[in-house]
Amino acid sequence: MTQTVNNGGWGEDHPIGVAVLGMGTVGTEVVRVLRENAADLRARVGAPVVLRGVAVRNLATDRGIPAELLTTDAAALVNRDDVDIVVEVIGGIEPARALIKSALNAGKSVVTANKALLADYTGELAAAAERHRADLYFEAAVAGAIPVVRPLIQSLSGDRVNRVVGIVNGTTNFILSAMDETGADYSQTLAEATRLGYAEADPTADVEGYDAAAKAAILASLAFHTRVTAADVYREGISKISAEDLETASAVDCTVKLLAICERVPAGAGEPGPEAGGKERISVRVYPALVPRRHPLAAVNGAFNAVVVEAEYAGRLMFYGQGAGGAPTASAVLGDLVMAARNKFFGGRAPGESVYAELPIAPIGDTPTRYHVNLQVADKPGVLAKVAGEFAQHEVSISTVRQEGHGSGARLVVVTHHAAESALADTVAALAEMESVTSVTSVLRLEGTEE
Template sequence: MTEHSHRPIGVAVLGMGNVGAEVVRILLQNADDLQARVGAPIEIRGIAVADLGKARACATSLLTDDPAALVKRPDVDIVVELIGGIDVPRTLIASALEHGKSVVTANKALLADYTGELATLAADAKVDLYFEASVAGAIPVIRPLMQSLAGDTVQRVAGIVNGTTNFILSAMDADGEDYDVVLAEAGRLGYAEADPTADVEGYDAAAKAAILASIAFHSRVTAGDVHREGISSITAADLASAATLDCTIKLLSICERIVDSAGRQRISARVYPALVPLTHPLASVNGAFNAVVVEAENAGRLMFYGQGAGGAPTASAVLGDLVMAARNKVHGGRGPLESTYASLPIAPMGDVNTRYYVSMKVADRPGVLATVAGEFSARNVSIATVRQEGAEENARLIVVTHRAPDSALSETVDALTELDSVLSVSSVLRLEGTDD
């Protein structure tokens, strides 16, 4: 059978929200181009939806409320899962793989915990499992890590992978408004969900960090392995202070290969708001945009930037995976399999070397600075800069440290809260993107 006479590739789409609707639109609108790229027509066999009565921009004959039956149909070659959640998609994807269907999904929450299980099913069935759209929307990150850098050694992956939090922090920085005010505005503009917890408390970014770390370091990393902190405690005063240090504040997902003095390798995977120097490429990523910086042994620093969310951008990544899976069906190939040969352990957050920014309200009297500095010195934490703002009852001391084990820094902050001369520790943030 020649490339041009190959039978159509049947596709089942599960879910027709913003992304699902865009995927269906592009499949129908660009059918001829996609056929030319794949070598066979791509035909939608069915679209699983929760409400059959809702008006849809597609033929009603394609709609079904029985996704379990749809994924088993013999005329379906590829299943595109865009439902979201964990339990239902996990069951449906497993069934699809067991029935010999390749799967494309954007479900980062599911993949953060069950990539290993699903990748094993895909390997056993000799089919593809693609998930480029699970991290950073339209930005190609997964495939470069799995394929373009397959011959290199990735040392670090760090980025802004949540558009909601980046919009909030960017707006706070630009307008000087507090968190609650900007969060409400983000909700009105559609950048924040009615319940923004998954975004603002870092759960979404942690799931993506787990996926990136698993691929970059050839080890299975789950969301539970990722140290996570959110942005809800960030204030306008924090951003103003960051500006005096020529920094801004971003919610970062950081995946890093750590090598100790004995040559033992471990993985650090963490999400938290951090000060970023204005000279760093991530500092200029504003609004709902995402960016990921990859540092590899031979390739050096690579940056991927673009739309990190939204129906059409995410659909673009889904269609990229779908075309790859369809080509493999036509030509008999397969995409890259899961690689976990390294099996590197996860380093506790306390073992990671970081820098701290500590802002505290202090009593304005002689000897306070020496007392505060003594607590840092007692734990071998070197101070980089100290600045006092205000006077009398409004005296504020800001300390920026050099690198030290995070556990030592955390213990120092705990000790500062016990000092009589420290009235309160108002903010504790890490500093990333510097050489020291």
């Protein structure tokens, strides 16, 4: 092994061996670039980056690469002496977790795109990386090709991040964008998304918000220096969003987006605030919400993703691009791979997990949000006053009220100021019991306003 001067790393003649676990859509692109762009990668890293092997489930499938590179024994590949960096693109929890821990315990760097794993096991994996002085990179785990993880870890490390909000699931954004543009209902648009390959055969992880919640947990952990898991994230999906909801949104110059929201919120009622030595809290949630057309996220359509970061000194930053797909996700994986390889060459280390703040998670009931409430009501004198009285009774301030239609088809549309989720829930329950209210047809949160 040849040492380079003054860096403690490896010399330029020492190859850096890479093992790729999984050769699906993303893994295929990673392998292709490693083989076809070997000269460029060597120039960027300073040493040869050599593909040592690829772990797959089935050796019978033609992968388009030499058979000697393929193996079904992922554990043996990870433990080879000539492997220095492991790229995990299998997905799921096991065996990915065990393979990554094995690599880290051996001091090998790991690059992963596995958001489900990271959302629950970042602490365990980061601890293994720290103990064995290994790197753990995961830019591709959130928003595909969009570089948002590294800016939170590095570029904004001297700033205070107050809020992160984004569209981080391409499938749901495609569905909601299509509903908005065509007027089709949810089931029709989901079927089209499946036909076009945007939705999986089982779309539950996407449409019920599990995928976005895992990404929100990762973003919140990075932004607020606090360990957040998927279980900490309040989650609602889009399967109950109707064509009528999109029509209602359009009538108030809004659209509907599935948002991942991570933000600092004040200490709870009766608790001392930061100025008195108490701890502020963080709210992490995923749900469909009305977004004003003037807001930058409203213009993010199709399968694209976008993340807006609001920091104390940097102000508002927006990251936009392709959030999924083989090539975009492979781009993020390869970026991490180059960083890990450079660290091997120069003797550096990736930043470790930062959880010093240990901020408590605010329950959804304490989280203040604006609301857009649709009520089917009896069109007779005094109804509006009674409805307004219920909102006031539960300390939910009304911003605007609009009545549509007459007679048995009358509808009231109420937009609130910021109110706690629990107060709004109590209000809706009380409205549903009122004789003059036929039904509460929908309750949608309203995000992206200055009020």
